[in-house]
Amino acid sequence: MPITDTCLPAHTIQVRVYYEDTDLAGIVYHANYLKFMERARTETLRAHGIDQTRLAEEDIFLTVTAMDIAFKSPARIDDLLTVEAVPISTTGVRGTIAQRVLLDGRELCTAMVTVVCMNGKGRPVRMPPTTRALFPAS
Template sequence: MHRFPIRVYYEDTDLAGIVYYANYLKFIERARSEWLRELGVDQLRMKAEGLVFAVRRIEADYLSPARFDDLLAVETGLSALSPARIVLDQRVLRDGKVLFAAQVTVVCVNDAGRPARIPAEVAARVQGADLAPK
């Protein structure tokens, strides 16, 4: 399981002083990018080869609010892997309490936006990742 720390800034909050709901999607996006980077996946090289990852589906649950200056942790874990998609479970926590949980399906697409196989080297690195948080 990958863990990515993130601090809540004033710009992340709404008028009520809590994290604006759409910002959780930004938080988990950053964590996914860092997860791939730490696995040794070079997304710039993939792009040069005509392949990118795109989010196809997100199922999200907002469980409890985060607030200005909270120190959060985003946990990312592999749930499933197929030739063209990766399913991840991601959670945003504060002091061990889950505030937000999402299952994210990411697909590999080519320059034309059509589904493509995940490169074998990338799939091997992802397959070796820890299982999703439970």
């Protein structure tokens, strides 16, 4: 599902592209888009009062288990990117988040990210109610 098809507002952050984010061609190295999207997912949780440190103290960890990503256009040094995250669906332990990286409203990268709540032993656990509340009712 494209992020624009969701009925929920996207949580957005701004990310400036630095020299360290680029490759020899002067464009953002592909793996750095994953870091930008991780920051947006973390800030989405934080904006809704979900503290990942507190979750970890309760032996709950949100683990990325799958990502379908499409690179459409490059970002370059000094670009100011907008990175969006929209929780779009959930089951008892799993959530799907749609993400986009934009430059001046133009999509550079899109992704569908699957996260699973796990305990410290790597076993799936039910998503806490406060986290589950971020996702639309299924």
